[in-house]
Amino acid sequence: MSASFGSRVQNEDIWRVVSIETLAAQWQSDLQFLVKVTRDSDRKHVHQLQAAGLGNVEWMDACDTEIGDVVVTTPHRSQAAVLYRPSDLHHGLQLTNRCNSNCLMCSQPPTPQADDWMVREAVEVIRHMGSSPPVLGLTGGEPLLLGEGLREVLDHVHECHPSTRVEILSNGRLLANAPLCKAVVDGLQTPTTWLVPLYGHVDFLHDFVVQAHGAFEQTLAGLLNLQQHRQPIQLRIVLIKPVLDVLPELCTFIGRNLPFVKEVALMACEPIGFALANRELCEVDLADWQGTLEQAARQLKRHSVPFLFMNTPLCALPTDLHGHAHRSISDWKNVYTPVCEPCQLKPDCAGFFAWHERGWKPAKTIPITREEYTA
Numbered sequence: 001m002s003a004s005f006g007s008r009v010q011n012e013d014i015w016r017v018v019s020i021e022t023l024a025a026q027w028q029s030d031l032q033f034l035v036k037v038t039r040d041s042d043r044k045h046v047h048q049l050q051a052a053g054l055g056n057v058e059w060m061d062a063c064d065t066e067i068g069d070v071v072v073t074t075p076h077r078s079q080a081a082v083l084y085r086p087s088d089l090h091h092g093l094q095l096t097n098r099c100n101s102n103c104l105m106c107s108q109p110p111t112p113q114a115d116d117w118m119v120r121e122a123v124e125v126i127r128h129m130g131s132s133p134p135v136l137g138l139t140g141g142e143p144l145l146l147g148e149g150l151r152e153v154l155d156h157v158h159e160c161h162p163s164t165r166v167e168i169l170s171n172g173r174l175l176a177n178a179p180l181c182k183a184v185v186d187g188l189q190t191p192t193t194w195l196v197p198l199y200g201h202v203d204f205l206h207d208f209v210v211q212a213h214g215a216f217e218q219t220l221a222g223l224l225n226l227q228q229h230r231q232p233i234q235l236r237i238v239l240i241k242p243v244l245d246v247l248p249e250l251c252t253f254i255g256r257n258l259p260f261v262k263e264v265a266l267m268a269c270e271p272i273g274f275a276l277a278n279r280e281l282c283e284v285d286l287a288d289w290q291g292t293l294e295q296a297a298r299q300l301k302r303h304s305v306p307f308l309f310m311n312t313p314l315c316a317l318p319t320d321l322h323g324h325a326h327r328s329i330s331d332w333k334n335v336y337t338p339v340c341e342p343c344q345l346k347p348d349c350a351g352f353f354a355w356h357e358r359g360w361k362p363a364k365t366i367p368i369t370r371e372e373y374t375a
Helices: 040-051 117-128 149-160 178-185 203-210 215-228 247-257 286-302 319-324 370-374
Strands: 013-018 033-036 057-061 070-074 079-084 092-094 135-139 165-169 192-197 233-238 263-267 307-310
Touching (some): 033 040, 070 117, 079 117, 092 117, 178 215, 203 215, 215 233
Parallel strands (some): 013 033, 033 057, 135 165, 165 192
Antiparallel strands (some): 013 070
């Protein structure tokens, strides 16, 4: 967003946005505060505070920011990027762009460059958050490539926001290393759930989807190590064609061999990143797979494994599975089509990713009336 700043603001600085009225109540010597100015007197007040010796306070003029935002500044471009916004429903921090897999449908294609700066940025965001979100997602790339550095991030969350629960999106492969798994989770005080993908009930299927030989065995070993440490696990299954072809068998495998998982998330594919390069495998209309989804749901129910659907419009699902669908797409990338407007289930529907028009819709959009729904 466009912004102008006081002279002390540097590139890549992390700040908490405050009003001049709330600054005194929030001020801490080890944090940085940007006063959102709305009048000349606010700017003058900031200069008076600086003259009195407060070196961690500056002003900013940016109408799109909200009080409580945590931002990173690039004053040479007159820009500020919001890294955390309290009013959002979903909150997440990216810890790295690197990954040890190359999934066919990856929405965040990995890069090989060292990016330790992202961890330092994440820690500063955690420190500058003035409110504690109920849930904070940690993602990548692959967060476990940080090694024990991931534990440092988790400990910062507990220190600064002890009521916050963390969800870590990880392929789980490095957790097969028992000493690393112990270093990350042993004695962990931060309530944490691990979100781990599984794409097949045999090795060649999972390894093909993630484009990494040996990934299936590593993932299973990692899941078992997490279970040994009593860590909650959500298995994630992205619904692309190679996975849908074996989905009932995969759900049976989970029920028989991984009954300890907290839940299974069945997710529509995000139409961006590698998915666009592998469109023939990733683009599906889930409405054409309703029978498969029902079979998979029956297998999970049979083995008493809870499940949910994510990123999936209600009109793509059989009616009896609507109760398992969640509005899971992050606020900033969640949209609906004009066809959705008359649908009476829209308030309960996940809708679409903002870039679906550049990719594809996961299903033909069909407005639903309450009369049709209850008939």
